[in-house]
Amino acid sequence: MKEGLFIGRLARELGLNPRTIRYYEALGLLPEPGRTPSGYRHYPPEVADRLRFVKKAQRLGFTLHEIKDILLLKEEGTEPCLHVRNLAQKKVRELEELIKESKALRENLKALLKSKPLPKKGIICPHIEATVTRSIKKGLKRLKR
Numbered sequence: 001m002k003e004g005l006f007i008g009r010l011a012r013e014l015g016l017n018p019r020t021i022r023y024y025e026a027l028g029l030l031p032e033p034g035r036t037p038s039g040y041r042h043y044p045p046e047v048a049d050r051l052r053f054v055k056k057a058q059r060l061g062f063t064l065h066e067i068k069d070i071l072l073l074k075e076e077g078t079e080p081c082l083h084v085r086n087l088a089q090k091k092v093r094e095l096e097e098l099i100k101e102s103k104a105l106r107e108n109l110k111a112l113l114k115s116k117p118l119p120k121k122g123i124i125c126p127h128i129e130a131t132v133t134r135s136i137k138k139g140l141k142r143l144k145r
Contacts, residue, residue, distance in 0.1 A: 003045060004043055004045060006040055007043070013048065014055070021051070024064075027068060029054055029068055033047070050071070054067055057070065060088075062091075066087055112127050115130075
């Protein structure tokens with residue numbers, strides 16, 4: 001058998017779950033591997049480098065869809081660096097907005113903690129109903145995505 005890795009060894013070496021590797025394969029992040037006569041996946045050694053790239057890109061905040069686009073650009077012979085820079089600039093703007101919303105959320109929570117007990121005139125909890133502002137609600141929706 002030619003040089004390569006079975007999914008279990010590949011997963012162990014990269015600290016991944018074999019299901020994750022199969023998922024990445026299903027999404028198109030990895031090329032379909034060869035199979036042994038008994039049906040086991042057998043990956044070429046360069047797949048490990050590709051998976052390391054995917055992990056690094058995820059740590060930088062890129063989604064699997066964005067990573068797939070980057071990989072496709074490279075496979076088509078286009079250097080994806082300009083695309084990556086544009087994505088990174090967009091992510092920086094999103095993070096700055098999230099930081100701003102998080103700071104406002106922190107201030108609202110501090111205000112809630114400093115407030116005196118309110119009479120029970122709220123629908124559920126007057127502390128929350130009196131404190132959370134509309135901009136914070138928008139930020140919370142983004143955090144839940």
